[in-house]
Amino acid sequence: MKAVAVYPGKPHSIHLREIEPPQLDSIPGGRGVLVRSLEIGVDATDREINEALYGNAPTGFDYLVLGHESFGIVEAVGPNVKDLQPGDYVSCTVRRPGGSIYDQIGRNDITSEETYYERGINLRHGFLTERWVDDCEFMVKVPKQLKHLGVLSEPASVCAKAIEQAYLAQQRLQVWKPEVAYVMGSGQIGLLSTMMLRLKGLEVYTVARSRKAGNKKAEIAEAYGATYVSTAETPLDQLVKQTGKPQLIVEATGSSQLAFQAMEVLSHNGALVWTSITGGQGTATVPSDKINLEWVLGNKLLVGSVNGNRRHFELGIQALAHGELAFPGVTEKLLTTRVDGLENYAELIRRLVEDKEAIKVYLRVTSD
Structure with a gap:
């Protein structure tokens, strides 16, 4: 065959x-x-x-x-x-x-x-x-009713696991109720993460490079009830001044440089989840002393999340079903x-x- x-x-x-x-x-x-x-x-x-x-x-x-x-x-x-x-x-x-x-x-x-x-x-x-x-x-x-979204099962599992890992790790704080989240990137992982965080009731900012006008990714993010932000129009430091530092960031850009940049805007007691996998030999310059100081004094958390087991697939499929009820027809636009x-x-x-x-x-x- x-x-x-x-x-x-x-x-x-x-x-x-x-x-x-x-x-x-x-x-x-x-x-x-x-x-x-x-x-x-x-x-x-x-x-x-x-x-x-x-x-x-x-x-x-x-x-x-x-x-x-x-x-x-x-x-x-x-x-x-x-x-x-x-x-x-x-x-x-x-x-x-x-x-x-x-x-x-x-x-x-x-x-x-x-x-x-x-x-x-x-x-x-x-x-x-x-x-x-x-x-x-x-x-x-x-489920048969979700077969039109079946090909999204694996990416949905990645998002479900990434978000779950953040919440599990933050049990270290005893009380952690994030209100503002940034999703860095507006590909399939970024948009599915946007949907899942909106289902949790968070105020979500989906941050990407492309300008908003005529941008299908922006339309999908906002159909989920998030705010799409183009860094070409609103730099990340300016966004933070408007929203305050996010308590949760899901990084899904595919860029190691942006993954490290996300470390600079996380709030105290916040969690940053890296989902990007970057092959190659790229390097980036970061303000390492500043990040080191702020992360230690701010009790900040970095979690790497890759792949999902059977339960994460089940959680992802459940989220796709919930998303269909909360935001009818939106997820299919990713295809x-x-x-x-x-x-x-x-x-x-x-x-x-x-x-x-x-x-x-x-x-x-x-x-x-």
Whole structure:
């Protein structure tokens, strides 16, 4: 069957290839689930893997099948699968267990091992293919009523985890009730985070570079009840004078320089969550003495959050459902850029790289 893959370490090596069809009995214990791909999302991670900034092939292969944002329909299940049946819509978690104690208790999303295993990213093939098989442990059911948003399951899990991590860590303060939040970046992670923070009742400022006029991302942010702020029109320090320092910042810019810049505007007792993954060798100059002083004296917290486990996927899907009720039809506007058919992989990566207006780029593999 067809799959879209790269040769890790070789820049711009994305290609279409034939691979062996997945076998249900390849999953031990009768726990396998065979899924036909419907829609597979791509993002900056896929772009950077194709640029050879990171990513590794599974042992015994010289290629890596791309795709970590999955959505499909179940075609068959093993005899010991109890909660899924053919016809169910599902997404699938990305990271697979290693050998640390965290992996052993089902928290492979926070493995303490240097080597990690992620489908479509590192040492495990991804979902950008016609069909795939995995253990039912990693499958998450998507309600039929949400199938139009199913391809957002993985990014929603990232946002749900990032926000949860901030609130969990801030239990150190005993009383923490943030009122003002900044979301840095207006891509899919930024906008979904905006939605989830608005559902929590926070006053949210979605901060990005693009000007507001005629900006679809700005329209979506404000449809969620947030305030869109263009740094080209209102610099970050000026925004802080208007709003006061935020108690919570979710950084989702994809820029390490902006990630560090966010450290300069956080309030006392505040939490900053970094979600960006930046491949490459970029450097930035920061006022390190000032940041050091203010963060120590201000009891500020920095949390790195990546990946999500099954529960985070479930939280993300719940948030998508809640968002549909609170802001009908808004989230679907993130689905800006669809490409049809695995054979059109070149167009998929072109739109991902070149289309600056795109929010969510995804491939429709088959129809249900």
